[in-house]
Amino acid sequence: MQISTFTTHPFDDQRPGTSGLRKKVKVFQSQSYLENFVQSIFDTQTDLAGGSLVLGGDGRYYNREAIQIILAMAAANGLARVIVGQGGLLSTPAVSCLIRKYQTNGGIILSASHNPGGPDEDFGIKFNTPNGGPAPESVTEAIYHRTREINQYRMLDADTIDLDHTGTIKLGDTQVEIIDPVADYAELMGELFDFEQIRQLFSAGEFRMRFDAMHAITGPYAKHILEDILGAESGTVINGEPKEDFGGGHPDPNLVHAHEIVTLTTGPDAVDFAAASDGDGDRNMILGRDFFVTPSDSLAVMVATARLIKGYSDGIAGVARSMPTSQAADRVAAALGLTCYETPTGWKYFGNLLDAGRITLCGEESFGSGSNHIREKDGLWAVLFWLNLLAVRRAPVADIIRQHWREYGRNYYTRYDYEGLDTEAAAGVIRYLQQQLPQLQGADLGSYQVEYADDFEYTDPIDSSKSTHQGIRIGFTEGSRIVFRLSGTGTSGATLRVYLEAYEADPDQQERATAEVMAPLVELAGELAQIEARTGRAEPSVIT
Ligand code: VG1
Ligand code: CO
Numbered sequence: 001m002q003i004s005t006f007t008t009h010p011f012d013d014q015r016p017g018t019s020g021l022r023k024k025v026k027v028f029q030s031q032s033y034l035e036n037f038v039q040s041i042f043d044t045q046t047d048l049a050g051g052s053l054v055l056g057g058d059g060r061y062y063n064r065e066a067i068q069i070i071l072a073m074a075a076a077n078g079l080a081r082v083i084v085g086q087g088g089l090l091s092t093p094a095v096s097c098l099i100r101k102y103q104t105n106g107g108i109i110l111s112a113s114h115n116p117g118g119p120d121e122d123f124g125i126k127f128n129t130p131n132g133g134p135a136p137e138s139v140t141e142a143i144y145h146r147t148r149e150i151n152q153y154r155m156l157d158a159d160t161i162d163l164d165h166t167g168t169i170k171l172g173d174t175q176v177e178i179i180d181p182v183a184d185y186a187e188l189m190g191e192l193f194d195f196e197q198i199r200q201l202f203s204a205g206e207f208r209m210r211f212d213a214m215h216a217i218t219g220p221y222a223k224h225i226l227e228d229i230l231g232a233e234s235g236t237v238i239n240g241e242p243k244e245d246f247g248g249g250h251p252d253p254n255l256v257h258a259h260e261i262v263t264l265t266t267g268p269d270a271v272d273f274a275a276a277s278d279g280d281g282d283r284n285m286i287l288g289r290d291f292f293v294t295p296s297d298s299l300a301v302m303v304a305t306a307r308l309i310k311g312y313s314d315g316i317a318g319v320a321r322s323m324p325t326s327q328a329a330d331r332v333a334a335a336l337g338l339t340c341y342e343t344p345t346g347w348k349y350f351g352n353l354l355d356a357g358r359i360t361l362c363g364e365e366s367f368g369s370g371s372n373h374i375r376e377k378d379g380l381w382a383v384l385f386w387l388n389l390l391a392v393r394r395a396p397v398a399d400i401i402r403q404h405w406r407e408y409g410r411n412y413y414t415r416y417d418y419e420g421l422d423t424e425a426a427a428g429v430i431r432y433l434q435q436q437l438p439q440l441q442g443a444d445l446g447s448y449q450v451e452y453a454d455d456f457e458y459t460d461p462i463d464s465s466k467s468t469h470q471g472i473r474i475g476f477t478e479g480s481r482i483v484f485r486l487s488g489t490g491t492s493g494a495t496l497r498v499y500l501e502a503y504e505a506d507p508d509q510q511e512r513a514t515a516e517v518m519a520p521l522v523e524l525a526g527e528l529a530q531i532e533a534r535t536g537r538a539e540p541s542v543i544t
Helices: 025-029 033-044 063-076 092-101 137-147 183-192 195-203 218-229 259-263 295-308 328-336 347-355 379-393 397-408 423-440 514-529 531-535
Strands: 003-007 021-024 052-057 081-089 107-110 122-128 152-156 167-171 174-179 209-212 273-276 285-288 291-293 319-322 340-343 361-364 368-371 410-421 448-455 472-476 481-486 494-504
Touching: 003 063, 021 025, 025 033, 025 122, 033 063, 033 122, 033 137, 033 152, 052 063, 052 092, 063 081, 063 107, 063 152, 063 167, 063 174, 092 107, 092 122, 092 183, 092 379, 122 137, 183 218, 183 379, 195 379, 209 218, 209 259, 218 379, 259 273, 259 285, 273 379, 285 295, 285 379, 285 397, 291 295, 291 397, 295 319, 295 328, 295 361, 295 368, 295 379, 295 397, 295 410, 319 328, 319 347, 328 340, 328 397, 328 410, 340 347, 347 361, 347 368, 368 379, 379 397, 410 423, 410 514, 410 531, 423 448, 423 472, 423 481, 423 494, 423 514, 423 531, 481 514, 494 514, 494 531, 514 531
Parallel strands: 052 081, 052 107, 081 174, 209 273, 319 340, 319 361
Antiparallel strands: 003 152, 021 122, 107 122, 167 174, 273 285, 285 291, 361 368, 410 494, 448 472, 472 481, 481 494
């Protein structure tokens, strides 16, 4: 088989965002677009030549074609070994698990996560480093700089590889191993959680759950683990078959997009526990009967109860949350004498803290939580954590959360997303807020007094790398906060995210409707940022 070298020209828009490079499928399909980015990975990550790689995606439209291209390029760039999920499928957490287990020189994940899929929708590619985590900024910047000067890429002239049968294939000098995408991940889950105890919970017959895979990657994982291994009744996993367009849905596990599963938790036939995951399997939504657990509360409960769970029974080292995530976990950490780190948005910022053993658990308000078992957030892991906790406690989800609030106080939380904004108008909102920061310090805004107002900066405690302009943070003296930032995962226009949090220590005030509690903060946020005047939007597109 022969290696061909193709001449190419740089694209100017291949800088990875919060989580990899995301564009419309049509952009990735255009001449040399995917090839340029992949060659830039091989050119900058020099250990890959003669080394090994994990490769898989969430099964969205263009996944299979992209895998064939990347395999032919891997062979032409001297990779010794590529591990690929059968059918080209691997969840994001499974890729992280495999990189660590087989000690590869990295991994490539094909996904645009919770963004819709299909010929006119989104595709994405992300490189993970040998620790199993998303590449840090230093690596993504190196790849980006390479994409600005690239002039050729290499490919093996190879036939299409059969991805649908497990086994080993030789592609030039490269060994391609097609593996069961679920087995290694399921084994790891069995080490962390008490499967026997969860089995007993299901077999007692009084506990019912549903898991919505949203026609995305977690279907096969959830079916195998929940139904085959743990004995949940057949039909526990709904929408379990991965589809290229996610069945036309938006595979984002929140109250808006995962509405189907929410309806199963209400009414006379409601299940006791329900959950959903996103396109690539790293997000989770946790629901009890008539009860929604905010991701921020979920993290706080995990920190508070970790000792009850097999894999964390020795206690945890510390915790981290992304800046916009509520401060609920901070309160638990303080009570337990643990450090709680506040990092910028995106999982890559947890990597160094996990590697250095500073933290064991971490999470984001955007339905993401995880631990030191891998270096990605992990949707099914969170579901199994909750299942294990329910098996220990034998109490309804709502009771566990209410008890938590009584003990630590409640952090009411909501996020407003203004999607598809004019890019300049959205940038103008942030600039306007930046200009106001000096005057905001200590200011009285109605009944609120500003304790701090800044443009969030983070210096990594391990390697001292600095990240600036990570969002506008306005904290008030009584514990409330407003945060503004622009999304880094969209593929058209801009998305403004407004994160709102209000703290309530009084147990008699902890059952109010979130919208009612948040109303004054919503109004204040709108005024501070001149949202309607600058964007033309009176209402957000999504509230979570
Ligand atoms: C969003 C979330 C962020 C998350 C990122 C990737 O980023 O806010 O918390 O880490 O998506 O998640 P942004 O820049 O759009 O706010 V996933 O599930 O897309 O890999
Ligand atoms: Co995701």
